[in-house]
Amino acid sequence: MKLAVVTAGLSVPSSSRLLADRLAAATVAASPGSTVSVVELRDVALDVTKNLLTGFPSPALQAAISTVVSADGLIVVTPVFTAGYSGLFKSFFDVLDADSLVGKPVLLGATGGTERHSLVLDYQLRPLFGYLKADPVATGVYAASSDWGSGEGALQRRIEKAGAELASAVDGRVGGDEGAGFVPFAQLLAEVGE
Template identity: 75%
Template sequence: MTRTLAVVTAGLSQPSSSRLLADRLAAATVAALGDAGVEVIELRDLAVDVTNNLLTGFPAPKLRAAIDAVEKADGLIVVTPVFTASYSGLFKSFFDVLDQGVLEGKPVLLGATGGTERHSLVLDLQLRPLFGYLRANPVPTGVYAASSDWGGGDALGALQKRVERAGGELAALVAGRPATGGPVQEPFVSFEQLLAGTDGQ
């Protein structure tokens, strides 16, 4: 069965460095997996629908399709630009409209872009806690790309090495899981069973 990857990128310009990084991460993951389908979700095209969903609770058809793609994907690649030392509001709002449990256990590769290297901690201080709360399974290597990383030479080569390492980690997690069609469901445990397991203490 062919695995599927959903790529969520929150770049606002077109083209954007966030989309450029997302494409490299997707290519590295597909190369490591050997075969995979990729669906790219550009949040800039869904900004109005995301806002309306927050206000009404109902997704428009294009947003519903994007949510379904994320839910059904075997692995997820997310890339956000850094605004004011954190992920963008549009990026966060998209994940706010997902149903609870959609990302549970799903392998996720975290990426971010920014003007300078000093924002690289956004991966561990902002993105990793967010996806930990959503009970996703982020790969160990996150990839941050500053403007200087795109200049060619050693900087671009070092970025590509990080991209390939992270893509390999995501591919390994995706390949090691059964193909999914939705969130992982935990078995139901009654309150009585929980109490019995504690010897009544």
């Protein structure tokens, strides 16, 4: 399984990158042998802006896009700014082809200073990836400042649960049983008419 991790943290070190690394480790633990490629959006921030203005990706941005599009599963983590995902995060997904993430399992993550922003997962990230026709796993992980340190037990349990869900979703797709129980609508209609 090939995993791509997209993180939009701006500082070094970044709590978004720390969460992304832990989500990737949990996913790999649930699906040993997986490979992980990380896309740090701050490294291609200027390239993203130039692409939005010109419509042409730089070689560095094209490499980042290819990493994301060719992955079997995706982990995305954004810091929360002004009660929403970062502009850089959204801009990167704006430059992707609208159909490039169709059916791709995605683990959603976000970081912020307070627990009050945790709804960003369900009210901003899920709709974004729904629009892109990706397949977010059920458990998203939000980490507030208070989750790091003494409160890490609960955070780690959420990380492990989300990682296992992503591994299972990707393994199901890669294993070739995607749609195994699917019956085309026309066939269902024919059976009803018999």
